[in-house]
Amino acid sequence: MEPSMNNNTENLHQRKVKLQRDKGIQKANLIASGFQFIKTFYTLLRKVPQTDEEAKKIMRAYMEEVLHGIFFFGSIHAIPVKPEEFFPDGHHEDFKNIFPEPFEKYNTHLPVRTPYSVLLVLVVKIKSTGNMNEILQLLTETNTFLQKPSPTDNTVWNSNDYCFDSTVVSQSYFKDPQTDKGSEMFWGASLACKGKVEREILIYISCIKAWNKAVAYAVHYAQTGRAIKFPNYVYSEAFRSGRRNNSPYESIPPCLKCVSLFHNIRFIPQSEEEHHAAWPYGNCAEAESFSKLLNTLSNVLDDVKAVINGAEEPFTQEMIDFVANCQKSAAQKLKSRKFLLTEDWHFFGCCTG
Structure with a gap:
């Protein structure tokens, strides 16, 4: 019985190691896709004409909601992700200074929709004529940026890797x-x-x-x-x-x-x-x-x-x-x-x- 028990113990150990490795990969994908979403949304947001204070207030609220949603999902992940982990090279301080509320409330306040739902609202506002084909075209273009980690990286996440679209x-x-x-x-x-x-x-x-x-x-x-x-x-x-x-x-x-x-x-x-x-x-x-x-x-x-x-x-x-x-x-x-x-x-x- 001893060899069999040893084999069972080894198999159990291997399964545990694989589970931890898979969770680590999932966390890395969550971080990478979260940062990519933040960067893409922020770039899209800056293209919107902000002609008055009310428009600026609305656009700011959208950015805060996206940040909060990403931080929230990071916090309840099987291996939790802190807000600062979504930003490379300490850039989180720049965002935190401009948008402090998402950093303060991600683990006390619940989101009311996903970051992509906020992005969809923004795209519809940009294509204010309501033309369906124009909205779908801009979504297609935006999705392309969400799928590419960086301009120099040819890797594209598949549907099982990317977390926020x-x-x-x-x-x-x-x-x-x-x-x-x-x-x-x-x-x-x-x-x-x-x-x-x-x-x-x-x-x-x-x-x-x-x-x-x-x-x-x-x-x-x-x-x-x-x-x-x-x-x-x-x-x-x-x-x-x-x-x-x-x-x-x-x-x-x-x-x-x-x-x-x-x-x-x-x-x-x-x-x-x-x-x-x-x-x-x-x-x-x-x-x-x-x-x-x-x-x-x-x-x-x-x-x-x-x-x-x-x-x-x-x-x-x-x-x-x-x-x-x-x-x-x-x-x-x-x-x-x-x-x-x-x-x-x-x-x-x-x-x-």
Whole structure:
């Protein structure tokens, strides 16, 4: 039995060594991709005309939100990353002097969206005409910079290495049947954070704070077969990034989870039966997109129905009974990653845009 026991001990040791090595690689990728995102976003931000103090204030808030989000995800990583570790050669002091709040609040305040969702808002603002093709083109160009660690480094991260970009973006709008005019487009991004625990935490936070409560209701109760039904004439189209082969975004059908959650949406293209989803409910870009639409268009929100056991009924405030459960689940996950959660549930950022 001794040789067998020795072999088992050696195998266990090798597995532990490999696990630690893999975690070390994940931490290095998180640091590298975090710095690359900060640098790319800061460069993009400086291209935006800041004509008055209000515009400067908004742009500053975007940069602070990106920094805070990256620092937050670093702090709850399996091997925690400190804010200064994201900056080479001590450059963190420059950012800390200009943007002190993210450095002070990353482990006491929760983000309300991912850094990529903030980037998406900025891109839409830059392409202020709302032209869909122009928005997707600028996103494609920006993704290229996110994927390259530096101008002199030809290495490009694959989708499993890079930690902060979204694979899919989605836009939705309402077309008024009386005038046949479409509303503005409301853009959303799939959850851009690495790790099962991190993704679960962000979905809980989104249900508590970020998403429209009708969308949060559908996501939270998805496993019980509940859903929400939109009024007629709401359209949605999702686009998958072509980052793997440096190609443009491509239009894709919704996954079956989105179809089951959000009834009566006119998806473009229509859903395909084989388009199953391995990701959790709420991961998709449509959740953020529809939330923005409902938060802006009260006439659409007023006509949203809850679907319970196949029956429709008006969506009411009384149905928002899930927040406490989301807080409890999020708290357990956050405490497992040693986040300094308080009873007051402090959030960083206000979902502007």
